[in-house]
Amino acid sequence: MKIAALVIGVLFLGVIGYTLYLFSLVTETVNRIHNPTEESEKNETQISSVDPMSVLVLGIDGRSDEGISGRSDTMMLITLNPNEESIKMMSIPRDTRAEIVGHGTMEKINHAYAYGGPKMAVDSVEKLLNVPINHYVSLDMEGFKRLVDALDGILVDNEYEFSSHNHIYHFPEGEQILNGEEALAYTRTRKEDPHGIAGRDARQREVVESMMKEGSQFSTILRIEEILDILGDSVQTDLTLGEIWDYQSKIRSSIGTMDEIQMEYDGAILDDGLWYAIVSDEEISQIRREFREHLGLDD
Numbered sequence: 275m276k277i278a279a280l281v282i283g284v285l286f287l288g289v290i291g292y293t294l295y296l297f298s299l300v301t302e303t304v305n306r307i308h309n310p311t312e313e314s315e316k317n318e319t320q321i322s323s324v325d326p327m328s329v330l331v332l333g334i335d336g337r338s339d340e341g342i343s344g345r346s347d348t349m350m351l352i353t354l355n356p357n358e359e360s361i362k363m364m365s366i367p368r369d370t371r372a373e374i375v376g377h378g379t380m381e382k383i384n385h386a387y388a389y390g391g392p393k394m395a396v397d398s399v400e401k402l403l404n405v406p407i408n409h410y411v412s413l414d415m416e417g418f419k420r421l422v423d424a425l426d427g428i429l430v431d432n433e434y435e436f437s438s439h440n441h442i443y444h445f446p447e448g449e450q451i452l453n454g455e456e457a458l459a460y461t462r463t464r465k466e467d468p469h470g471i472a473g474r475d476a477r478q479r480e481v482v483e484s485m486m487k488e489g490s491q492f493s494t495i496l497r498i499e500e501i502l503d504i505l506g507d508s509v510q511t512d513l514t515l516g517e518i519w520d521y522q523s524k525i526r527s528s529i530g531t532m533d534e535i536q537m538e539y540d541g542a543i544l545d546d547g548l549w550y551a552i553v554s555d556e557e558i559s560q561i562r563r564e565f566r567e568h569l570g571l572d573d
Contacts, residue, residue, distance in 0.1 A: 301515060303502040309510040311393040311410070326355040326569040327521065328405065329513075330396055331482065332387060332412040333461075346387040346395060347415070348461070348478055351405070353568045356524040362568050363482070364535040364561065365475035371550040372402045382550065387412075392510065403558060405565045409513050417508020419454030421485070424500045427451040428484040430460065430477070438463040457481055471551065472536065479534050490526040535564060 333348030349366040368384035375397035377389050386398040392410045400407050413421070422428055428451070435447045443459040452460055461481050467473035488494070494501065513521075539551040563573050 303506045304515040306506040307509045307511055310512040324356050326353060327408045328353045328569060329409045329411055330399055330407050332395060334412050334414045346384045353565055354524060354528060355568055359528045360531040361528045362533045362535060363479050364537055365478055366537060367471050367475060367551040369549060369551045371552055372398055374398050375401045404562050411511040414508045415458060417504055419458050420504045422454040422457045424497055424504055425488045427453050428457055428481060428488055430480055430484060436466045438466050483532055537561060
């Protein structure tokens with residue numbers, strides 16, 4: 275009995291010790307990735323975990339750990355309503371013509387991050403849609419590939435067979451597991467897609483949803499140290515540790531009711547010789563109403 279009690283005691287201390295070790299890793303990682311904007315530093319009132327929230331997700335073509343401010347290849351607005359246990363997600367085409375707030379120009383919206391980092395990107399999307407954005411998360415492309423690999427790949431359901439990047443990558447129709455390199459190619463393919471930019475944006479949303487589902491699995495804890503190391507190198511966000519902790523369970527319970535919104539637009543080459551995605555005022559109004567309603571806000 276004494277031996278059994280001793281073994282249990284040692285195991286208990288070991289579990290407690292490892293838990294504290296993981297907590298210290300999480301705290302260290304969040305401190306590394308925490309990069310508040312001026313607005314988030316001024317805002318002393320934190321959103322309750324039961325309040326709806328919005329986050330702008332940015333996929334960056336530069337390296338976060340090297341301080342390279344690249345353009346945002348991917349821009350995605352995600353809203354979470356914990357009371358409804360629902361998530362809405364919309365890709366913003368990177369070629370969308372919009373006012374770059376703080377720069378005084380009308381350009382492709384993905385230029386905002388290159389000019390002024392996450393603050394200018396957030397401000398420009400808020401101006402375009404008239405939807406408040408509470409937080410941002412940015413992930414560089416190298417980190418994206420490493421993260422997918424750390425999750426042992428992600429499951430996608432490809433609508434039709436296609437090849438990309440001079441036939442380096444081939445994606446058959448139907449369900450398949452993609453590694454990091456394949457997932458990045460899958461999200462970047464446009465010319466081979468009959469739906470063009472809309473098809474690429476839909477695949478990007480599919481990949482983000484798959485990563486969220488995979489990351490919420492209990493088995494992820496077995497790879498937590500590797501994942502935290504990747505996040506520390508590749509992610510920036512204005513979310514605090516407390517906010518991340520509050521929302522992670524809400525996100526996990528809401529993944530099953532994720533609604534994708536498609537932004538409709540017309541393509542046009544303007545006087546500067548560049549191709550733009552032109553979003554009509556009517557489309558912006560419809561998107562604004564849908565997101566503001568999900569956030570519990572008046573139109």
